Amino acid sequence: MKVDKLRTVIIYIIIILLGLVCLLPLLNIVAISFSSSAAVEGNMVGLIPVGFSTAAYKKILEDSQFWHSFLISVERVVLALIINFVLIVLMAYPLSKTNAQFRGRNIYANLMIFAMLFNGGMIPTFLVVKSYGLLNTVWALVLPGAVPIFNVILVMNFFAAVPKELEEAAFIDGANPLQVLTKIFIPISKPVLATVSLFSIVGSWNDFYSGLIYMSKAAYYPLMTYIQSLQINVEDLIKQGNLSAVVDSASLGNTNLNAAKIVIAVIPLLLIYPLLQRYFVSGIVVGSVKG
Template structure:
C-alpha cells in the first residue's frame, strides 16, 4: 500500500512539473519569437517566415535606434524619471501607510482618511481635469509632469498598510519602552521588517514608470523631452515620406531592411532589458518572510 501511494505521489509530482514547464514555455516562446523578429530581415518578417531563430540576420532595427542621439537622451530621461518616481513613491507611501496601519483608538481619524483613499482609488477626475491641473501648475514639458500625478498610488499604500498592521505589536512596544519615538519605531522596527512588501511596491513603481508612454504623449509636446517609451512609440519607417524628403540611396537601402514589425520587436526587446536586469535583485524578497518567527507570542 505504501509503494502504491508513493507511485501516485511521484506521478502527481511529475504531472505538476509538466504543467509548470508548459506554462513556462507559454510565456517564454513568444518572447523568443519577438527577439528573433527583431534580428530578422524585412522580407522574412513580412512573409511570416520567422520562428524562434532569426532569418536573414540583421542589426538594422537596433542600429536605427542606437545611432540616434535622441534615443539616448530619452533613455536618460526615463532613467531619471524612474529614480525620482521611486524615491517619491517610497517616501509618501510609507509615511501614509504607517499611521493608517494603527487602530482607531490610536489614530482617531483613520476611518475618514480610509474613506477618502478608497473613493479616490475608485473614482478620479479623469484625463482632462488632470491635464488642466498639470498645465496650470506650469509642469508641462517637465519631468515632474510625468512623476507628480502618480506620486501616491493608493493600491500600494493599502498593501504596505496591511503589511505594517501585521507586524507584531511586541516589537513596537519593546522599542517604545526603550525610549523610541514614532519616527524611530518606523525607521528601526517597521521598515526592516517590511523589506518584502517594500521590494514589491518598488518593482511596481519601476515597471510602471519605465513602461508608461501615455503620460509623455499627454504632458510632453517636445520630442527632445520624450521619455524612452514615448519616443520609441513614435519611431516608424515610411518609405514614401523618405522619398518626398529626397533621401539618398543609402538611406533608402537602410530603410528597406526595416519594417514596422521588426522595428517594434526591437523596441520591445530594448525596453525590457533594464527590467530584466533589475528583477533578479528584487525577486528574492517576494519569497522571504522576515517577520515570521521574529517574536513568539
C-alpha cells in the same frame, strides 16, 4: 509515495508548459528583431532569425534622441521610486493603526479607497499639471502618480501584521514614532517594500502614454514614448530626397523596428526583476491580507 511523485511530475510539467507559453512569444519577438524585412513580411520567422540583420537596433541606438530619452526615463524611474517609497511608508504607517490609536483613521482610509476607485480623469489631471507649470518637465511624469494607493494598502496591511510587542518595547525604551518606523518597521518590511518598489520601477519605465499627454516635443519624451513614436515612412523619405535612408530602410520594416523596441524595453526590467523577485510572493501575500 507513488501518487505524490506522480503529482509532483504533473505539476512540473504544467509549470514547464506555462513557462514555454510565456517564453516562446518573446523568443519569436527577438528573432523578428534580428531578421530581414523580407523574411518578416513573408512570415518566415519562427524562433530563429532569418536573414540575420541588426538594422533595427542600429537605427534605434545610433539615434542621439534615443539616449536622451533613455536618460529621461532613468531620471523618471529614480525620482518616482524615491517619492513613491517615502509617501507610501509615511502614509501606510499611521493608517496601519486602529481608530483608537489614530483618530480619524477610518475617514482617511475610506477617502483613500474612494480615490482609488474614482479619479478625476485625464482632462482634469492635465489641467492641474498645466496650471502648476509642469508640462514638458520630468515632474509631469512623476507627480500625478506620486501616491499609488494600491501600494499603500499593501504596505499598510503588512505594517498592521507586525507584532505590537515590538512597537511597545521600542516606546518603553524611549523611541519616538519616527524612530520606530525607521528602526523597526522598515527593516522588517523588506518583502512588501521590495514589491512596491518593483511596481514603481516597472510602471514608471513602461508608461508611454504620460509622455504623449504632457510632452509637446519629442526632445522631452521618455524612452517608451519615443520608441513608440518611431516609424519608417518610405514615402516621406522619398519626398525629402533622402535616398541613402531609403536604401537603408529596404532591409528594415516597421515590424522589425517594433520588435526591437520591445526587446530594448524589456532588457532593463529583466536585469532588475531577479534582484527583487525573491521578495515578490511574500510581499504580495502578506501585504494583501488584512491584519
